[in-house]
Amino acid sequence: MLDIAIVGAGPAGLSAGINAKIRNKNIKVFGNPFNTSYAYKAERIDNYLGMYGISGQDLIKSFVEHANKMELEIHQGRVLEIYDMSGTYTLNVDNEFFETKTVILANGVTMDKSLEGEAKFLGKGVSYCATCDGPLYRGKTVALIGDSPIAEEDVNYLSEVCEKVYYIPTYKDINKVNDQVEILKDKPTAIVGDEIVESLKLKDKDLDVSGVFIIKESVPTTRLLQGLEIENNTIKVNRFMETNLKGVYAAGDCTGKPFQVSKSVGEGTTAGLQAVKYLDSNK
Amino acid sequence: MLDIAIVGAGPAGLSAGINAKIRNKNIKVFGNPFNTSYAYKAERIDNYLGMYGISGQDLIKSFVEHANKMELEIHQGRVLEIYDMSGTYTLNVDNEFFETKTVILANGVTMDKSLEGEAKFLGKGVSYCATCDGPLYRGKTVALIGDSPIAEEDVNYLSEVCEKVYYIPTYKDINKVNDQVEILKDKPTAIVGDEIVESLKLKDKDLDVSGVFIIKESVPTTRLLQGLEIENNTIKVNRFMETNLKGVYAAGDCTGKPFQVSKSVGEGTTAGLQAVKYLDSNK
Structure with a gap:
C-alpha cells in the first residue's frame, strides 16, 4: 500500500513528490515521459x-x-482510472493496479472534448486502453485516434492482434508506426452504430470498424x-x-490558471x- | 505613479516582480536587505x-x-503604512511617499505581539519611526526597542538628537551602536504613564522616558x-x-502556511x- 500516489510527473507532481519524500513517505509518481510536458517544449x-x-x-x-x-520513484505509465475504496484508493495504471492511502492529482491541463457517440459506446466498442481491450478485437478491424506519439505503442500493439488497424493521429510528427497500419490524416467527427460500434465517421470518409480506441496523453480529469x-x-x-474527496489533493495546471x-x-x-x-493524523 | 508597489523583497515579492516586469509594468519592490530573509539563514x-x-x-x-x-527596481526601506486613496494607494516608506495603482503584499510572517500600553500611547510617546518623530524628543530621554540590526540606524540617529537613549535589542548579535547609547539586555513588559508616556517597564527595572520607539523589521500587516x-x-x-481590497494582492508567508x-x-x-x-482591464 502506497502512502501517496501522484498522478503526473510534471513540475507539480515532482514538487509534491520531493516534499513528501523528505517526510519519509512511501510514494510513487505516475507519469508520461518527461519530454511530453508543455514546459519541456518552451x-x-x-x-x-x-x-x-x-x-x-x-x-x-x-x-x-x-x-x-532524492530517489523519488517514478513509474512511467498512464493512469486510466482511480477507484474510491472508501478510505483508500486504487489506481489503474495501464491495467496494473496500485493501492494508496492518498492521491495527488497533478495531471496538467486535460481537455475533455468528447467525440459524438464516445460516451454512448464506451465498453461497447469504444475503449481507452489498447493493451487492456485489444485482445477482444482479435481478427477484427479497428480504428485508433491518438493525440500524441504515446499512442503509437498502442497502435503497433493492435496491429499485431487485429486484422486491420486504421490510425488517425491528431498531432503532427509521427514517430514510428508499423507498416501494416493505415494512417489517415483526417478529422474524426462521430462514432456510430446501433447497439455496438459499427463505424467511425471522419470528415472525408467513413470507416467500418468493430472498435474505436481513443488514446490521449492523459485521461481527462x-x-x-x-x-x-x-x-x-x-x-x-x-x-x-484539498479537493472535495478525503485524502485527494490537486496541484498545478489541473487546478486552473495561471x-x-x-x-x-x-x-x-x-x-x-x-x-x-x-497521513500523520490518520495513523 | 507606479503600476505596482510590491511590499517585501523575499521570494514572493521578487517572483511577483519578475512576472509583472515581463509584462512591462512600472514596478518598485520595497524591502529589507536580502540577508534578513528567513530563507537566507537556512x-x-x-x-x-x-x-x-x-x-x-x-x-x-x-x-x-x-x-x-531583469532590471527589477528594488528600493531598500521599510513600508510604514499604506493609505487607501480610493482607486489608488500611497505608501509611506521611511517617510518618503510613493503613489501606486496596485499593491502586492509580500511582507512575510509579521507577528503582531503588542506591548502592554503600546496601542494606548501611540502618538502620545510611542512611535514606530525614529527619523519621523525623533526631533520631537530633542534633549529628552527615550528608549528604543529593536528586533533586528535594522533598528541600529534608528537608535544611532536618536543618540544624536536626544539627551539620553536606552536601547533594548530583542535579538542577539549587535552590529554597531554608538557609544553614548546605553544598551540593556532586558525584556520590555509594559509602557506606562498617565496622559503621555512616563516610563518603560522592563523585567528587571523601570526606565523614566518621554518616548518609546518600537522598530520592527516589518510593520505587522x-x-x-x-x-x-x-x-x-x-x-x-x-x-x-486577491485580498478583499480592490487592486491589493498578497503572496508568500503572509497568506499562511506552508x-x-x-x-x-x-x-x-x-x-x-x-x-x-x-491594470490592463482598468486602463
Whole structure:
C-alpha cells in the first residue's frame, strides 16, 4: 500500500513528490515521459525565480535530476482510472493496479472534448486502453485516434492482434508506426452504430470498424475519478490544495490558471505537505 | 505613479516582480536587505525544485541575481503604512511617499505581539519611526526597542538628537551602536504613564522616558493597511491571491502556511500576473 500516489510527473507532481519524500513517505509518481510536458517544449523560460533565461528542456531536466537525487520513484505509465475504496484508493495504471492511502492529482491541463457517440459506446466498442481491450478485437478491424506519439505503442500493439488497424493521429510528427497500419490524416467527427460500434465517421470518409480506441496523453480529469468536484473545467481546491474527496489533493495546471511552472511547483509543495499532514493524523 | 508597489523583497515579492516586469509594468519592490530573509539563514534547502541541496544564502542570491538581470527596481526601506486613496494607494516608506495603482503584499510572517500600553500611547510617546518623530524628543530621554540590526540606524540617529537613549535589542548579535547609547539586555513588559508616556517597564527595572520607539523589521500587516481582511492571523486571499481590497494582492508567508520558498514563489507569480490583469482591464 502506497502512502501517496501522484498522478503526473510534471513540475507539480515532482514538487509534491520531493516534499513528501523528505517526510519519509512511501510514494510513487505516475507519469508520461518527461519530454511530453508543455514546459519541456518552451524555448526559454524567464519567470522561474532563480533560473533566468533557461530553456524549458533544461528546466525540466533539472527537475528530474532533483527528483532522482532524492530517489523519488517514478513509474512511467498512464493512469486510466482511480477507484474510491472508501478510505483508500486504487489506481489503474495501464491495467496494473496500485493501492494508496492518498492521491495527488497533478495531471496538467486535460481537455475533455468528447467525440459524438464516445460516451454512448464506451465498453461497447469504444475503449481507452489498447493493451487492456485489444485482445477482444482479435481478427477484427479497428480504428485508433491518438493525440500524441504515446499512442503509437498502442497502435503497433493492435496491429499485431487485429486484422486491420486504421490510425488517425491528431498531432503532427509521427514517430514510428508499423507498416501494416493505415494512417489517415483526417478529422474524426462521430462514432456510430446501433447497439455496438459499427463505424467511425471522419470528415472525408467513413470507416467500418468493430472498435474505436481513443488514446490521449492523459485521461481527462472528469473521467479519472468519480465524484471529484470540478469547477470551470478545473479541479476545485481550497488554499491547502484539498479537493472535495478525503485524502485527494490537486496541484498545478489541473487546478486552473495561471499556467506557470512556479505556480505548479508551489502548489505541488503545498499538496505534498498537506497529504503528509493527513497521513500523520490518520495513523 | 507606479503600476505596482510590491511590499517585501523575499521570494514572493521578487517572483511577483519578475512576472509583472515581463509584462512591462512600472514596478518598485520595497524591502529589507536580502540577508534578513528567513530563507537566507537556512543552511540547506532541499525542496525548491531544480536546485537540490542549495544553501539558503545561495538560493536567495540566485533570486536577487534573476531580479537584477531583469532590471527589477528594488528600493531598500521599510513600508510604514499604506493609505487607501480610493482607486489608488500611497505608501509611506521611511517617510518618503510613493503613489501606486496596485499593491502586492509580500511582507512575510509579521507577528503582531503588542506591548502592554503600546496601542494606548501611540502618538502620545510611542512611535514606530525614529527619523519621523525623533526631533520631537530633542534633549529628552527615550528608549528604543529593536528586533533586528535594522533598528541600529534608528537608535544611532536618536543618540544624536536626544539627551539620553536606552536601547533594548530583542535579538542577539549587535552590529554597531554608538557609544553614548546605553544598551540593556532586558525584556520590555509594559509602557506606562498617565496622559503621555512616563516610563518603560522592563523585567528587571523601570526606565523614566518621554518616548518609546518600537522598530520592527516589518510593520505587522494588521497595522499596515486599514480595512484589509485578516483571517487566522494571515491575510485572507482567494485562489488568485486577491485580498478583499480592490487592486491589493498578497503572496508568500503572509497568506499562511506552508512557509516554504516554492509556495511563496508560486503565489508571487499568481499575484503578479493578477495585478497585471487588473491594470490592463482598468486602463
